Amino acid sequence: MKCCLDMSLKRLSTIRFYGLLIALLSFSGLTACATVEPWEKGILAKPEMGWTLDPVESALESHIFFSKEGSSGGNISGGSGGGCGCN
Amino acid sequence: MAKKCRQNAALIALTTSALALPGINVKAEGAPDYTSVKYRYTSYAEDKAPEKYTVEGDLERYEIQANQIQLIQPIGERAAITLDYLSETMSGASPWGVKQGADNQPELIMSGASIEENRQDIGARLKIYDQESSISFMGGYSRENDYKATYGGLDNELHFNQKNTTVKLGLRFSLDTINPTQQEGQSRVSEEEKNSASYNLGVTQVLSQTAIIQAGLEYVQLSGYLTDPYKLQDSRPDVRKQTVVSFGYRQFIKPTDSALHLDYRSYTDDWEVSSHTVNIAWYQNFGDRHVIAPSIRLYNQQKAKFYGVYYDENSATEYFSSDYRLSSYQAMSYKLKYIKYFDTWSFTVAGERYESAGSQAGGSLDEIENPGLVSFTRWTVGFDIKI
Amino acid sequence: MKISRKPIISVLSFKAMGSPCKLHLYLTQKQAKTVPQAALSCIRALEKKYSRYQSDSITTTINRGAGSGQGLRVDSETAALLDYAGEAFEQSDGLFDITSGVLRRIWDFKSGVLPPQEKITQTLDMIGWQKVRWRKPYIELPKGMELDFGGYVKEYAADTLASFCIEKGVRHGLVDLGGDIRVIGPHLNGKPWKIGIRNPDDPEKAVAHIDSTGGGVATSGSYERCMIVDGRRYGHVLNPLTGWPVRGLASVTVQADQCLIAGTLSTITMLKGRPEGSVWLQGMGVPNLIIEENDPGSEA
CATH class of the missing domain: 1.10.3980.10 (ApbE-like superfamily)
Incomplete structure (x- = not known):
């Protein structure tokens, strides 16, 4: 079975992303006073608002993608161990 | 009575001192205060190789059964150690290469049915929490019959602006040794080494009481024997420099009691492989006890500069690979996860279907779909226990 | 599943650390069964631990x-x-x-x-x-x-109680331990709590109101206990360097992230008196309300 999908993801230059990253950094600086107070973080503390809800499953999932795809990385929230993934 | 931003040194000193008090420094944001054990069982099965294009070897592709255990143990009030253990059993055939058939049709050469192989991976992480920062040290070892990896790393998190902004810095390394299984009729290297070093920087910003965003930048350098020893006519450069830019966004939606996850990753390397990955997930709560989370992942990759669907002796170059991983293709996966929370434990089950297909837009030789492209189904079940 | 999960306001009045106290909490039916009692045990434990009067504290x-x-x-x-x-x-x-x-x-x-x-x-x-x-x-x-921890343990207890309630899932509420206040979060409808500041001359009446959706508010005043000797007023706030009651300020109210910080700043301001205290507090950059003693003759 073949999957027919057309991902209209445009190829964006890396430079543009660095730009965005810098923009985000400076954005954080600008909003230094517009803070969410510690007692207002009830929702943000919910497990489903975390970067990974299930780090153990995610670690294996990342390892599978690492083994089966041509690119990897970007998983800031955790490492996914070692291994070849050659086959 | 507008709140001023710049605070007096005396106030900072008093606040710092006050935050050391247990009643003021709410634990929830810091170190875990209970022991937890997590167990996951995963069954992974790849679809059969296409009968039509396969000329040699076994059609039954890879299957993996994996058991994972994680233990998180607080040490004192400000530190926690995490131990991870993984044992996976792998069996099945894998693509060896692609050759040119009649009418330029690619023909897939699969390996024979393999015996069961086992990989074990043990890792540990020590995380130390301070008021406005945390530091983690990690290390581990992975072993399978033909591959050994020793890895380690360091993470540093710095919180600013009442923990509304977090900067993360991370370093990773891995020292790997490859000892390919020798087989009659195949000439393979006997022992080779491969190393990697990774540097990452991430910034997390709380946007509101219900939204948070993250941006990350990662640079990875791989060096050593990067060729796949099992593939025919595979020869790759001995250095690979990878750059990854990623974004994550989480939004809670109060009226429906759900959380939206958006993740994007852009990958480029000096082999000219590039990819875009988008992951969209929806975590739907049903009361306090049930979560159902459907998600979709889209992946789009551009091939490596030395990739060819099959080897052509007439235009041989220094580097070559017909590994489907280095081809241009797209993949889509759908996943459904369910979690049931009990008072001191939770149960989870997840299923994922992954399908990939070549990019056929151009119709040139480069655009021929690699018959080795993989599709798989994965099931994971497990539980978490708080002690 | 049919049980309403909407929190309802519940007010718990009790006496602790020598003062009348009130907990205003928006609680779900489930929370209402456990949280108030647990909060009360929490404050009793602190009271017992730091009391001057208990022989095993x-x-x-x-x-x-x-x-x-x-x-x-x-x-x-x-x-x-x-x-x-x-x-x-x-x-x-x-x-x-x-x-x-x-x-x-x-x-x-x-x-x-x-x-x-x-x-x-x-x-x-x-x-x-x-x-x-x-x-x-x-x-x-x-x-x-x-x-004597009495000078700040009540403020600390207000923060502790608020943290405790937050840990139990309470997101809307206010802890009031004899005027030392820590707001957990705004009313359920998002409106701020209105906190009255006592008039030193007539402690039953509010001289002003502070709106708060979170953080601490504390007041120090010399009006609670005092005596008049030879026509001069001597309040109960004593300067530890001179041994004499401080003069100049009738009450100091401070708003800060924690009740403990608010209480410490108001106490120090009160002890510094007029005009030093007022100047010092303005330098802190926190919202505050200072009421000066209306008898200029009392300034030494």
Whole structure:
């Protein structure tokens, strides 16, 4: 079975992303006073608002993608161990 | 009575001192205060190789059964150690290469049915929490019959602006040794080494009481024997420099009691492989006890500069690979996860279907779909226990 | 699943640490069964731990060991409170002093009689945080000295109670321990709590209101207890350096992230008096309301 999908993801230059990253950094600086107070973080503390809800499953999932795809990385929230993934 | 931003040194000193008090420094944001054990069982099965294009070897592709255990143990009030253990059993055939058939049709050469192989991976992480920062040290070892990896790393998190902004810095390394299984009729290297070093920087910003965003930048350098020893006519450069830019966004939606996850990753390397990955997930709560989370992942990759669907002796170059991983293709996966929370434990089950297909837009030789492209189904079940 | 999950306001009144207290909490039906009782146990535990009057409290144990020449090992919470007292002592140039409680022995505000100066001078010898041997986690008091956590433990308790409720999932509510206030979060509809500030001349009436959706509010005032001798007013806030009641300010209200910080800032401002206190507090950059004593003659 073949999957027919057309991902209209445009190829964006890396430079543009660095730009965005810098923009985000400076954005954080600008909003230094517009803070969410510690007692207002009830929702943000919910497990489903975390970067990974299930780090153990995610670690294996990342390892599978690492083994089966041509690119990897970007998983800031955790490492996914070692291994070849050659086959 | 507008709140001023710049605070007096005396106030900072008093606040710092006050935050050391247990009643003021709410634990929830810091170190875990209970022991937890997590167990996951995963069954992974790849679809059969296409009968039509396969000329040699076994059609039954890879299957993996994996058991994972994680233990998180607080040490004192400000530190926690995490131990991870993984044992996976792998069996099945894998693509060896692609050759040119009649009418330029690619023909897939699969390996024979393999015996069961086992990989074990043990890792540990020590995380130390301070008021406005945390530091983690990690290390581990992975072993399978033909591959050994020793890895380690360091993470540093710095919180600013009442923990509304977090900067993360991370370093990773891995020292790997490859000892390919020798087989009659195949000439393979006997022992080779491969190393990697990774540097990452991430910034997390709380946007509101219900939204948070993250941006990350990662640079990875791989060096050593990067060729796949099992593939025919595979020869790759001995250095690979990878750059990854990623974004994550989480939004809670109060009226429906759900959380939206958006993740994007852009990958480029000096082999000219590039990819875009988008992951969209929806975590739907049903009361306090049930979560159902459907998600979709889209992946789009551009091939490596030395990739060819099959080897052509007439235009041989220094580097070559017909590994489907280095081809241009797209993949889509759908996943459904369910979690049931009990008072001191939770149960989870997840299923994922992954399908990939070549990019056929151009119709040139480069655009021929690699018959080795993989599709798989994965099931994971497990539980978490708080002690 | 049909049980309403919408929190409903519940008010719990009780007496703790010598003051009337109130917890205003928006609780779900499930929370309402456990949270108020658990919160009450939480405050009782703190009260018992730091009370001057209970023979087995940590305060009594430390004070009993004064002059014994032996350090007493304290738990981490007490250690953090002692560290905080040390920091406040330093930041206030010695005015915030948890050893100043002994002055209460000689100042009897019901008697209407001033203590003789020589008695005050003698008592001052037994005051001074710098004389305390505090080598974390060991504390040792010189003979005759006493510690009293009463000057800030109620504020700390308000913060602790709020943290406790937040941990239990409460997101909307207010903790009021005898006027030391910590807001957990706004009313369920998002509106801020209206906190009244007492009129020092008529403590039953509010002189102003503060709106708060989170954080602490604390007030120090000399109006709670005082005596008039020869036409001059002597309030109960005593300067640990002179041994005499402070003058100049009738009440100081401070709003800060924590009730403890608000309380410490208002106490220090009160002790610094007029005009130093007012100037010092303005430098902190926190919202505040200072009411000066209306009798200019009382300024020494």
